[in-house]
Amino acid sequence: MMVVGASIAVLVTMAMAMARALLGPTVYDRVLAVNMFGTKTVLTIALIGFFTGRPEFLDLALAYGLLNFIGTIAVLKFFQFGSLGASGPHPGETESG
Amino acid sequence: MESVVDLALLGLLAVTAFGVLHLRNLVAVVMLMGIYSFLSAALFVVLDAVDVAFTEVAVGAGVSTILALGTLALVGTRQKRHAKSPLIPLLIVLVTGGMLVYGTYDLPRWGEPDNPVHGHVAPEYLADHVPLAGDEGDVLEVHIPNIVTTVLASYRGYDTLGETTVVFAAMVGVLTLFVGSRRQRRTGGPPADDEGGSGAS
Structure with missing residues (x-):
């Protein structure tokens, strides 16, 4: 019952984030929507793991969380500097890849 | 409940695809493609293809x-904006899709145990690999504990070697492009500040 409620909540949130990504007036709305969507994907995978009785997919969900974070950082950095660090103020910084 | 989640994910996937087609702001399209990847990764997890899901993300x-x-x-x-009418491409896509769907009627039924694919070499691979109840260990041919690794690294070793070579060649090509553009920028030419994201390091 809990899992059902949680799934519905996550799906509704996904739909709302999708609406923001489609409508969003500024770029930052869309970036935030994608980040949100990644988080919801993590939660969906966790929930799928629980109602198929295979919660070992949780580590996959964790890795998604990390990738999502790095991806968002990279996209935002891109919007700030126009490239991935080559022309930024810290030339030695590494980027995601 | 699982099917509800599947249907919802597929519905969102369709909405995303139409958004990608409809929007003219390409940054928004790129963001929507990211969402599309996340959704298809979730669907791959539903289909038990966890490694594909990971690659997708x-x-x-x-x-x-x-x-x-x-x-x-x-x-x-x-x-x-395109000046041409989209009718002919739409027609081509519909006809091709219809032919593909028609082609699926000749496929063997999904999941039947006596499909051709299950009778070919798969039993041998499994038998080589998984020690049967009576025999203790000696039947193993490859000595790799994971069946997927066994198939990839031993039975299909040359195939995997070819794939790795192709990926390596592609990577060398991309790196060559990046190095070339960077050197050009350093030695002369117009000073391009924010050109050419050096996406590989």
Whole structure:
């Protein structure tokens, strides 16, 4: 019952984030929507793991969380500097890849 | 409940695809493609293809987003309007899709145990690999504990070697392009500040 409620909540949130990504007036709305969507994907995978009785997919969900974070950082950095660090103020910084 | 989640994910996937087609702001399209990758990764997990899901998120949502944004920095973020009518491409797509769907009627039924694919070499691979109840260990041919690794690294070893070679060659090509553009920028030419995202390091 809990899992059902949680799934519905996550799906509704996904739909709302999708609406923001489609409508969003500024770029930052869309970036935030994608980040949100990644988080919801993590939660969906966790929930799928629980109602198929295979919660070992949780580590996959964790890795998604990390990738999502790095991806968002990279996209935002891109919007700030126009490239991935080559022309930024810290030339030695590494980027995601 | 599982089917409800599947249907909802597929519905969102369709909405995303139509959004990608409809929007003219290419940055928004790139963001929607990231969402598309996340959704298809979730669907791959539902289909038990966890490794494919992982690749989809790392490549689709991670690297391709960055590469596409790098491209947009070079070419601008507005899509031009097409003058031609989309009817003929739509017709071609519909006909091709219809033919593909028609082709699936000749396939063997999904999941039947006596399908051709299950009677060929798969039993041998499994028998070589999994020690049967009576025999203790001696039947193992390859001595790798994981069946997927066994198939990839031993039975299909040459195939995997070829794939790795192709990926390596592609990577060398991309790195050569990046190094060339960087050297050109250093030695002369117009000073391009924010050109050519060096997406590989």
